[in-house]
Amino acid sequence: MSKKTKDILKSVGTHVLIYAVLLITLFPILWMVLASIEPQQSIINQNAHGLLEFDATLRNYISIFTEYDFLKYTKNSLIVAFIAVALSLVIGLPCAYAIARFKMRKSSVIVLLVRMIPGISFLLPWFSIFSQLGLRNTYTALILSHMLVALPYIVWIMIPNFESIPVDLEEAACIDGTNRYGAFFRIALRLTTPGMITASLLAFIFSWNNFMFSIVLTGRNTVTLPVAIYDFVSYAYVDWGGLMAASCAITLPIVVLALLLQKYIISGLTAGAVKG
Amino acid sequence: MRRWFDRHMKLVMVLPALIFIVLMIIAPLAYNFSYSFTDWQMSLVKAPKFIGLQNYKEILHDERFLNSVWRTIVFSSIAIVVETILGVALAVLINRKFHGRRVVQALMLLPVVATPVAMGMVWKLMLEPSIGIANVVVEALGFQRRAFLATTGFESMLWLIIIDIWEWTPMVMLMVYGGLQTIPLEPYESALIDGATKWQTFTKITLPLASSSILIAVLMRLIDVIKTYDIIYATTQGGPSFATETINIYGYLNMFAYYRFGKAAAISVLFFIVVMAMGCGFLWVKSKVEVEY
Amino acid sequence: MKKLLALVMVACMVFGLVACGAPASQTTAAEPAAPAAAAPAAEAPAAAPAKADEPKPYDGVTLRVILASHDWTNAMKTEIPKFEAATGMKVEYEVYPEGQLSDKLNVELGSGGQYIDVFMCRPLQEVQQFIKNGFLAPVDDLYADAEFQGDDIIPATLSAYQLSGGDGTMYGVPLVTERQVLMYRKDLFEKAGLSVPTSLEEYEACAKALNGIEPGVVGVTMRGLGNPAVTQFTAYLFACGGDWIDFSGEHPKSLVNTPEAIKAFDFYGRMLREYGPADCLNMHWAECANLFSTGGAAMVTDADSIWKSFCGPDTAVYDKTGFALTPGQHSFNVCAWGLAISANSPNLAAAKEFVKWAAGVEEVKYIQTSGISSARLSSWNDPACTANYPADLLESIQKANEIATKAYDRPLCTSVAAARDAIGAVITASIEGKDVAAAAEKADAEFQRLLDEDFGG
Structure with a gap:
């Protein structure tokens, strides 16, 4: 066998293997999409028909927006995630900068610990505190809890970003007359825009996905999407079609973000694994 | 005033985040900690009674708790080992030349970023013994129908581990892949000249040079995997017959189904201490790795 | 850093004290609240339809x-x-x-x-x-x-x-009531020449005869998921002469490992193991309903209040299903x-x-x-x-209402969820064909511990 045929074979093998892995990875998601356009009768009778032999229907989708108020839930999810990320940036960026510039190793421990604490410990205390402050059934309570999800990601991802800015640049700016706060705003923040996009994206995704805090802290008007999924599981019936349509609707924005901005998301997920 | 701000920049910059963390985290933890010494059952009319270490004693003799600890360890370690091996293998695979790299990478991301509760529901539907696709496949392959998540043996746990592996292997893969791309070409060239086999190149060059990113990936998984919650909540909620009950789920049940707030608080305190210890270990290892790197 | 740490500690302690004090202070608030509230309720105008103006x-x-x-x-x-x-x-x-x-x-x-x-x-x-x-x-x-x-x-x-x-x-005020009924496929019973079972023995014989009568049809389906199955199991426990708790003595006593209970556990597990769906361990009522409503089972016993999910007008078995009292004829009305x-x-x-x-x-x-x-x-x-x-559903319900002597389908204690989990484990063991007596013994100890806690034993 010549080297060329060997190379071609190897390349074919690589492609087959990679796309097979991709198919396995995507299968559950494809199945979700498929089930979301299937009528209930056909979902619960999988043996009776071939995989693709069913009357495709958009009824499940229509029902989640008409019978259930998915537009409102989407709006709630967006409001909570956006504001939580924005506020986390406001308090997280200076914190990450200080940790990076003043080499506060110990403080970064706290940030990481925040990410690791099991969420159930917070639920009851938060609820009673928020109730006493009159924040029950408000976005404020939800946003504060989601900031706890967003903040560690932002700080964690931004520390190496700030570390990678040469100190000389900031010192030069200081000599030019700005103080150190000015250097932070004009130099550091400007140079780490890609890092900020990455951090915000990830924080947004994990806030969007959050279920545990939302289930306890949402009220009638602030229900977010992951909580709304449970609308389809009732005492006497599991509406699988609606459930899958709802799952699709929740996942879709994230999928779009992931496909459009994959570069940033990947660099965020791998933050800490590869230096700067 | 301005001078003060200038001199204490460190404090000024960190303070907002610190205040937030103290209010949102330390306060609830203190709340839990103080209740873990009481017998409070969430009653409004019976004040919590101080019972010292009773809750802790009870937990450490509670077979269900000990089993849940054991299950958490088994779940975490198997998931991490498999995710690491698969993740490294896949990273090496996608480091080869192929068409559609960007698309493949983006699509592989989906399990990591998709809403876990929704994904749990999808897996539940697929593995549903009477209506799921899984049993259709199993029958088509000529095997007996299976119950998957509906078994009290290890199988239900195994399927949860598989779901976790499905969800997180891509992240390990991407992290390791990132590490692989920083490896310079020279060592490979000299290995080629020395006539090293593929396996030798992999173990002698690739692995050592990617080791720091592998280690970080493992440690990142470790801190997330022991508190896996959404997936288990959506699929089995710890059942059948406690077969998939991890520490997190058991603590949740004590708080939300059994009304044993004192006991649940004690469980969360113990869980917190373990996580804390692991976190410090994590940072210690990370600092070592970074120095070598 | 040290100062900060001290600050944090103080904050924690203050908060901890407040937290510990909170329920106690609520105690005083709650007690007068009840009688005070009763007064305005009595004065409140009746809900006479008010005129628009x-x-x-x-x-x-x-x-x-x-x-x-x-x-x-x-x-x-x-x-x-x-x-x-x-x-x-x-x-x-x-x-x-x-x-x-x-x-x-x-x-x-x-x-x-x-x-x-x-x-x-x-x-x-x-x-x-x-x-x-x-x-x-x-x-x-x-x-x-x-x-x-x-x-x-x-x-x-x-x-x-x-x-x-x-x-x-x-x-509080009851809204929805439930009894357990038997739903069965009239067409399959006719085909097999069987009559509707009234005793546990007949029930088992029917399940055996109907199991596999048509391809893909099991004899019987019932909840097999431990915790939820407890309520459905209770009808069979009563039918075998058992009960959950003995309140006659000074302290409530668990009856989970009495011979009657073990007989019931055995029966329930055997029915599902031998004549039920292979995957019944994960079956709540919804899964049972999926199976029955698509024609996959010949009989099912579950709560009458959700009969529509099993054989309502939207299902394939609506006009083929009959209703009867749960075999053993010891229904409850809850x-x-x-x-x-x-x-x-x-x-x-x-x-x-x-x-x-x-x-x-x-x-x-x-x-x-x-x-x-x-x-x-x-x-x-x-x-x-x-x-x-x-x-026939209405008739079974009314008959059940007449003969029902008990108004509970699960142990009447405070720690119901924990008790159901413990008892559910015995049901699971029985379905799997494991040692029922040993499982019951273990559940009995756990249940007794819960009772002691609940009733201050």
Whole structure:
């Protein structure tokens, strides 16, 4: 066998293997999409028909927006995630900068610990505190809890970003007359825009996905999407079609973000694994 | 005033985040900690009674708790080992030349970023013994129908581990892949000249040079995997017959189904201490790795 | 850094003290709240339909009501606006599925409950704990109100809202009742030449004969998932002469490993293992309903209140299904869902008005007509209200109502969820063909421990 045929074979093998892995990875998601356009009768009778032999229907989708108020839930999810990320940036960026510039190793421990604490410990205390402050059934309570999800990601991802800015640049700016706060705003923040996009994206995704805090802290008007999924599981019936349509609707924005901005998301997920 | 701000920049910059963390985290933890010494059952009319270490004693003799600890360890370690091996293998695979790299990478991301509760529901539907696709496949392959998540043996746990592996292997893969791309070409060239086999190149060059990113990936998984919650909540909620009950789920049940707030608080305190210890270990290892790197 | 640490420590300690003190101070607040609330309720005007130009009795009052996603809730959605129009009240309701409902109630009531007015719950599951914890407002004055016709409510279901071993104070109103019935495929029974089973022996013989009578059809299906199966298992426990708790002695005693109970565990497990679906260990009622409604099982026993999921008009087996009493003929009649009022509700009078209306004779008749098994005798006795029930289902329900001696389908203790988990493990072991006696022994010890905790043994 010549080297060329060997190379071609190897390349074919690589492609087959990679796309097979991709198919396995995507299968559950494809199945979700498929089930979301299937009528209930056909979902619960999988043996009776071939995989693709069913009357495709958009009824499940229509029902989640008409019978259930998915537009409102989407709006709630967006409001909570956006504001939580924005506020986390406001308090997280200076914190990450200080940790990076003043080499506060110990403080970064706290940030990481925040990410690791099991969420159930917070639920009851938060609820009673928020109730006493009159924040029950408000976005404020939800946003504060989601900031706890967003903040560690932002700080964690931004520390190496700030570390990678040469100190000389900031010192030069200081000599030019700005103080150190000015250097932070004009130099550091400007140079780490890609890092900020990455951090915000990830924080947004994990806030969007959050279920545990939302289930306890949402009220009638602030229900977010992951909580709304449970609308389809009732005492006497599991509406699988609606459930899958709802799952699709929740996942879709994230999928779009992931496909459009994959570069940033990947660099965020791998933050800490590869230096700067 | 301005001078003060200038001199204490460190404090000024960190303070907002610190205040937030103290209010949102330390306060609830203190709340839990103080209740873990009481017998409070969430009653409004019976004040919590101080019972010292009773809750802790009870937990450490509670077979269900000990089993849940054991299950958490088994779940975490198997998931991490498999995710690491698969993740490294896949990273090496996608480091080869192929068409559609960007698309493949983006699509592989989906399990990591998709809403876990929704994904749990999808897996539940697929593995549903009477209506799921899984049993259709199993029958088509000529095997007996299976119950998957509906078994009290290890199988239900195994399927949860598989779901976790499905969800997180891509992240390990991407992290390791990132590490692989920083490896310079020279060592490979000299290995080629020395006539090293593929396996030798992999173990002698690739692995050592990617080791720091592998280690970080493992440690990142470790801190997330022991508190896996959404997936288990959506699929089995710890059942059948406690077969998939991890520490997190058991603590949740004590708080939300059994009304044993004192006991649940004690469980969360113990869980917190373990996580804390692991976190410090994590940072210690990370600092070592970074120095070598 | 050191100063900061000290600050944090102080904050923690202060907070810890406040936290520990909170429930104690709520104690004093809760006690006077109950009698004080009873007074305005008595003075409150009756819900006479107000004329449009008159000021309505509850103008400006907003009630927060937490409901379960249940057919009852769906049926009431169109009724609530009428109530609002008549009273001037604004009813803001939130709907949650069973599991999330429990979480929500637990967190909100546990932290004071001053933001909930009325809520739906499963009395046998949660109410004992709720009463002990002071979550519920007593509603004796509602039962004393002649308009409410409290004596019309099926008497056996009332115990669900009283503290067991207490003074008989009522803490809520039953809405939905359940009995266990046998649903069977008439066509398959005809094909096999069988008659409807009445005893456990006949039941087993039928299951054996019907198992595999058509390809893919199992003899019987019942809940196999441990915790949920407990309520369905209870009918067989009673049929075997067993019970959950012996209240006759000084301390309540677990009966989980008595010979009668072991016989019942054995029977239940054997039926499912030998003649049931292979995957029954994960089957809640919804999975059983999937199987039966698509023609995959010849018999099923479950709660009559959800018969539509098994064989309602939308299913493939609607006209092929017959109903009968659960074999063994020892049914119970239980209150599955009901309404209660939060002890610290700021709108007690309005909340009572809502409950009085929602569980009142007229609304219940409407509910019963839409196919939900109610808790009022008047609607069961009104043929117009039961017209939607298949004749043999109605007959079985009425027979069950007559013979039912027990009003519980799970242990009557406080730690119901933990007890169901422990007992469910025996059911699981039995289905798997493991040593039932050993499993029962273990569950017995655990259950006894829970009873000692609950009743201060």
